[in-house]
Amino acid sequence: MAIPRLTETERDDALKGLSGWTLSEDGLAIEIELEFADFNEAFGFMARVALYADKADHHPEWFNVYNKVRVRLTTHDADGLSARDVAMAQFIDGIV
Numbered sequence: 001m002a003i004p005r006l007t008e009t010e011r012d013d014a015l016k017g018l019s020g021w022t023l024s025e026d027g028l029a030i031e032i033e034l035e036f037a038d039f040n041e042a043f044g045f046m047a048r049v050a051l052y053a054d055k056a057d058h059h060p061e062w063f064n065v066y067n068k069v070r071v072r073l074t075t076h077d078a079d080g081l082s083a084r085d086v087a088m089a090q091f092i093d094g095i096v
């Protein structure tokens with residue numbers, strides 16, 4: 001399903017409303033590095049995001065080592081950032 005890509009203005013406005021996220025070098029994704037108390041907390045976070053992702057049919061690209069989780073959000077079907085990425089980032093901001 002084709003999902004519209006955000007315009008540059010929409011993208012920059014969206015980033016202003018998020019906390020801790022940065023635009024990737026290629027401009028196609030937003031990224032964040034999160035640090036938790038321990039692995040248990042980190043994995044619990046990942047479990048919550050996984051349930052959101054499954055429901056939203058929108059999946060993060062992420063990397064976890066012990067208590068750190070790096071999350072990259074992009075919309076493959078849009079070859080760039082879409083509203084789904086912003087919604088997921090807002091969800092993540094709300095639970096960390």
Ligand SMILES: C[C@H](O)[C@H](O)[C@H]1CNC2=NC(N)=NC(=O)C2=N1
Binds near residue numbers: 074075
């Ligand atoms: C078939 C399935 O609905 C699509 O592949 C969904 C799955 N999850 C997805 N996740 C992300 N990040 N981008 C997508 O374009 C996407 N598309």
